[in-house]
Amino acid sequence: MTLIVVMLGVPVVIPAINAWMAGPSLPPTYLPALEGPRARAAFQSTRLSELRYLQPGYVVIGDSMAGTRLDERRLGELSGTAVAPLLQPGSGSAFWYLALKNWVIASGIKPRMVFVFFRDTNLTDLMFRLDPQFRWALDLTALEREEELNALVAKRIRPFHRAHVFLDRYMAVDAVRRRLEPAVAEWPAERLIASRRRRTEFMSLMNERLGFDHLRPMTAADIQIGDAPDFDFERDVDDSVLPLMLRDAKQAGLTLCFVRVQRRPTAHRPPPQSPELEAYVAALRAYVTERGGIFHDDTGDPALTIDMYEDGDHLARHARRLYTENLYNRLRTHFQ
Amino acid sequence: MIFHSLDFIFFFVAVTALYWMLPHRAQNILLFIASYVFYGYIHPWFLILIATSTIIDYCAARGMEAWPQYRKRFLWLSVISNFGMLGFFKYFDFFIENVVAALGTFGLAVDGPALRILLPVGISFYTFQAMSYTIDVYRGELRARRNLLDLAVFISFFPHLVAGPIQRASFLLPQVESRRRFVPEKARSGFILICWGYFKKLVIADNVGVIANKVFALSDPTFYILWAGVFAFAIQIYADFSAYTDIARGTSRWLGFELTENFDHPYLARSPADFWRRWNISLSTWFRDYVYIPLGGSRGGTWMWVRNVLVTFLLSGLWHGASWNYVLWGLYHGVLLVLTRAGSFAVPSPRRSGWITVLQIAGMFLLTLVGWLLFRETELSAVVRDLRLSPFGVSELDRQTGAYLFLLAFVYSIPLWIQSLWVELRRAPALESPPLSGDLAPWPRMALQGFACGLALAAILVLRSRTSLDFIYFQF
Numbered sequence: 145m146t147l148i149v150v151m152l153g154v155p156v157v158i159p160a161i162n163a164w165m166a167g168p169s170l171p172p173t174y175l176p177a178l179e180g181p182r183a184r185a186a187f188q189s190t191r192l193s194e195l196r197y198l199q200p201g202y203v204v205i206g207d208s209m210a211g212t213r214l215d216e217r218r219l220g221e222l223s224g225t226a227v228a229p230l231l232q233p234g235s236g237s238a239f240w241y242l243a244l245k246n247w248v249i250a251s252g253i254k255p256r257m258v259f260v261f262f263r264d265t266n267l268t269d270l271m272f273r274l275d276p277q278f279r280w281a282l283d284l285t286a287l288e289r290e291e292e293l294n295a296l297v298a299k300r301i302r303p304f305h306r307a308h309v310f311l312d313r314y315m316a317v318d319a320v321r322r323r324l325e326p327a328v329a330e331w332p333a334e335r336l337i338a339s340r341r342r343r344t345e346f347m348s349l350m351n352e353r354l355g356f357d358h359l360r361p362m363t364a365a366d367i368q369i370g371d372a373p374d375f376d377f378e379r380d381v382d383d384s385v386l387p388l389m390l391r392d393a394k395q396a397g398l399t400l401c402f403v404r405v406q407r408r409p410t411a412h413r414p415p416p417q418s419p420e421l422e423a424y425v426a427a428l429r430a431y432v433t434e435r436g437g438i439f440h441d442d443t444g445d446p447a448l449t450i451d452m453y454e455d456g457d458h459l460a461r462h463a464r465r466l467y468t469e470n471l472y473n474r475l476r477t478h479f480q
Numbered sequence: 481m482i483f484h485s486l487d488f489i490f491f492f493v494a495v496t497a498l499y500w501m502l503p504h505r506a507q508n509i510l511l512f513i514a515s516y517v518f519y520g521y522i523h524p525w526f527l528i529l530i531a532t533s534t535i536i537d538y539c540a541a542r543g544m545e546a547w548p549q550y551r552k553r554f555l556w557l558s559v560i561s562n563f564g565m566l567g568f569f570k571y572f573d574f575f576i577e578n579v580v581a582a583l584g585t586f587g588l589a590v591d592g593p594a595l596r597i598l599l600p601v602g603i604s605f606y607t608f609q610a611m612s613y614t615i616d617v618y619r620g621e622l623r624a625r626r627n628l629l630d631l632a633v634f635i636s637f638f639p640h641l642v643a644g645p646i647q648r649a650s651f652l653l654p655q656v657e658s659r660r661r662f663v664p665e666k667a668r669s670g671f672i673l674i675c676w677g678y679f680k681k682l683v684i685a686d687n688v689g690v691i692a693n694k695v696f697a698l699s700d701p702t703f704y705i706l707w708a709g710v711f712a713f714a715i716q717i718y719a720d721f722s723a724y725t726d727i728a729r730g731t732s733r734w735l736g737f738e739l740t741e742n743f744d745h746p747y748l749a750r751s752p753a754d755f756w757r758r759w760n761i762s763l764s765t766w767f768r769d770y771v772y773i774p775l776g777g778s779r780g781g782t783w784m785w786v787r788n789v790l791v792t793f794l795l796s797g798l799w800h801g802a803s804w805n806y807v808l809w810g811l812y813h814g815v816l817l818v819l820t821r822a823g824s825f826a827v828p829s830p831r832r833s834g835w836i837t838v839l840q841i842a843g844m845f846l847l848t849l850v851g852w853l854l855f856r857e858t859e860l861s862a863v864v865r866d867l868r869l870s871p872f873g874v875s876e877l878d879r880q881t882g883a884y885l886f887l888l889a890f891v892y893s894i895p896l897w898i899q900s901l902w903v904e905l906r907r908a909p910a911l912e913s914p915p916l917s918g919d920l921a922p923w924p925r926m927a928l929q930g931f932a933c934g935l936a937l938a939a940i941l942v943l944r945s946r947t948s949l950d951f952i953y954f955q956f
Contacts, residue, residue: 146923146926146930147671147672147926147927147929150927151931151937152934154933154937154938155938275946277946307486315941317941321942329888332887332888336884336887337880346877349877350880350884353877354881358699360697360698360699
C-alpha cells in the first residue's frame with residue numbers, strides 16, 4: 145500500500161512543476177473530446193486571400209495520393225482555368241473537411257468543382273490520421289472551435305481514451321511534454337554544435353536528410369497507408385465528415401467530386417478487392433451521387449498501369465501528366 | 481490485447497480481483513476464459529488454432545501413455561500438427577515466393593498463389609511450448625495430464641502467451657495444478673517489474689524505435705547514420721522484448737505464478753556463448769534441449785559439433801521469421817560461436833582483469849550490432865550495401881546526423897545501462913531487489929521503491945513516445 149501511495153504521489157508534482165515553470169496558459173483545443181489544452185499552430189488564413197486572388201475554376205483537396213497524381217498546371221491547360229491544390233501529405237478526412245469549410249467555402253470563391261482524393265474507406269474513417277503527429281497539420285485548417293467535428297470525434301473515441309484526456313487536462317501532462325521533448329531533442333545537438341544559429345541550421349538540414357525524399361520507395365508508400373479498417377459504410381457514414389462535406393458544399397453551391405484512387409495494381413491486374421470493400425464502395429458511390437456529388441473510381445481503369453507507380457500507391461513523377469489527362473478525359477462531361 | 485493499452489490494464493485488474501475470490505478449480509476456469517479473451521480480442525478466429533493445438537497435444541500425450549508401443553507415432557502427430565500450423569501460417573508465403581523466384585531464374589515465369597496469410601500473433605511461442613509438453617511426455621520426463629483444462633491454461637496462460645518467455649511444462653504445469661495463494665511480497669515485486677517493464681517499453685523502446693525506423697527507412701544511409709540506427713535498434717529490441725518479459729512475469733506474480741527469467745543483461749556478455757546464456761534464455765534453452773542435444777550436442781567430434789551448432793542457430797534464426805535475413809542472422813551467431821570456441825578466446829573468466837573484461841564486452845557488443853543489422857535489414861541487397869559503407873568520405877552533415885542519432889538513442893538507454901551495470905557488478909537479481917534499498921527497513925524500502933515506480937510513471941506520462949509501436953516479438 146505504501147508503495148502504491150508513494151508511487152501515485154510522485155506524478156502529482158507534474159502540474160506543480162508546470163505551474164512553477166509558469167508557462168503561458170494554453171488555449172482550449174478545438175477538439176476537447178480528443179485532447180486537453182495544448183499549444184497549436186495558427187489557422188492558415190493566408191489561404192483565403194490566395195484563393196480569392198486566384199479565383200480557381202477547380203480546387204483539389206487531398207493527401208499525397210492527389211499530390212503524386214494530379215498535375216495542376218496540365219489540368220489548368222486542359223480545362224482553361226486555374227487550379228488550386230490544397231494538399232497536405234499525411235492528411236485524412238478531418239483535414240479535408242476543414243479545408244473545404246474553412247478555406248474554400250470561407251473564401252467565397254465559386255470553383256466549378258472541388259476534387260477530393262481518397263483511398264478506399266478514408267472518407268468515413270474519421271480517426272484516420274487524427275493521431276497527435278498529424279494534428280499540427282489539422283491546426284492549419286481549424287478555427288478556434290469546431291463543434292461539429294468535435295461532436296463526431298466524441299462519438300468515435302473509445303471510453304478508455306477519456307483517461308488520456310483527463311491526464312492532459314488535469315495533470316498538465318501535455319504542457320510538460322511540450323517543454324521536455326524539445327529539450328531532450330536539443331541536448332545531443334548542443335553537445336555537437338555550440339553555436340545556436342548553426343544548431344538550428346543543422347536540425348533543419350538533418351530533418352531534411354531523414355525526410356520523405358530520402359525514404360525507400362516502399363517505405364514511403366507504407367507510411368501513407370493506414371491500417372485497413374473493416375468495411376461497413378452504413379455503420380460509419382453518419383459518424384464521419386462525409387455528410388457535413390456534402391451538406392456544406394451544397395449550401396455553398398459547390399460541386400464535390402470524390403476521386404477514389406487505385407491502389408498499386410498487381411502485375412497485370414487491378415488490385416484485389418474483397419466483396420466487402422466492393423459493397424462499401426458501391427454504397428459510398430450511391431450516397432455521394434444521391435446528394436449531388438460526383439463519384440469517380442480509378443480502380444480497374446486500364447490506363448493506370450503498374451509502370452506508372454513509383455511505390456505502393458504513389459505515382460511516379462513522369463506519370464502525373466498522363467494521369468491528369470486520363471482523369472480529364474474520364475470526367476470530360478463534368479469539365480464542360 | 482496488448483499490454484500497453486488501457487484495455488489490458490482494466491482487463492487485468494478485473495481478472496485479478498475476481499481471481500482471488502475463487503477456489504482453485506474456478507481460478508483455472510477463469511484463467512482459461514481470460515486467456516482466450518485476451519488472445520481472441522482482435523481476431524477471434526486465432527482461437528481455433530490454439531484450441532486445435534491444445535486438443536491435439538492433449539490427445540497425443542494421452543495416447544503415448546495409453547499405447548506406449550505407438551509413442552513415436554503420437555509424437556509425430558504432435559510435431560507434424562504443430563509444425564504444420566506454424567509452417568502454413570508463417571512460412572507458406574515465403575516458400576512460394578522462393579519457389580517462384582527459383583523457377584524464374586530458370587526462365588519459368590509462374591504466378592504463385594499469393595495467399596497473404598495473416599500470421600497469428602504468438603503462434604511461434606505457444607506451439608513451441610505445447611511441443612515441449614508432448615516431447616517431455618514422450619521422453620518419460622513428464623506424465624500425460626488427464627485434465628484438459630489445466631493443459632489449456634498451461635498453453636494459453638495470457639501473461640506470456642504472445643511473446644514468451646516460453647515455459648516448460650515441467651515448470652508451469654505443476655503451478656497450474658497446485659493451489660496458489662496471494663503473497664504480498666510477490667505481488668509487490670511483481671508490481672515493480674510491471675512498472676519497470678512499462679517504462680522500458682513506452683519510454684525507452686518506443687522512443688529509440690522511432691530513430692531505428694527512421695534510419696532503416698532511408699534509401700541512402702551513410703556509415704555513421706546507419707550504425708547509429710543499428711545501435712538504436714539494439715536498444716529498442718532489448719528494451720522492448722525484456723519489457724514484455726517483465727510485464728509477463730510481474731502480472732504472473734499477481735496471479736500467484738512464477739515465470740522463468742528471459743534476459744540477463746545480454747549487452748554485458750563477453751562472448752557469443754555468454755550472449756546466448758543471457759539473451760532470450762527460454763528460447764535458447766528450448767533449442768538446446770530439443771534440437772542441439774538430440775542432434776548429438778558436442779558428442780561425436782568437432783565437425784559434428786560444428787554442424788549441430790550451425791543447424792541449431794539456423795533453425796533459431798528461421799524461428800524468428802520467414803525471411804532470409806533471419807536465417808543469415810542465425811547462421812552469423814552460429815559461426816561466431818564456432819569461431820570463438822575454436823579459437824578459445826573471449827571465454828568469460830571472472831579472474832581476468834577489468835580492462836580485458838571491458839574490451840571483451842565492447843567487442844561482443846560490436847559483434848552483436850552486426851547481428852542486429854542482419855536481423856533488422858529485411859532485404860539482402862540492402863545488407864550487402866550496408867556492410868560496404870565506408871566511414872570515410874562521408875559528408876559533415878551525415879557525420880553529425882549519425883552522432884546526433886547515436887547520442888539521442890544513448891540518452892534514452894541510460895537507465896538500461898545503469899541497471900545492467902549495477903546488477904552485473906553486484907550480481908543481484910535485477911530490480912526485484914532495487915539498488916538503494918537492500919539494507920533498509922521495510923517501510924523506507926517500500927517508500928523508496930514507490931518513489932522509483934512513481935518516477936517511472938511520471939516518465940511514462942511525460943516522456944513516452946508519441947508513436948506507439950507494437951512489441952517487436954509479436955511478429956514472430
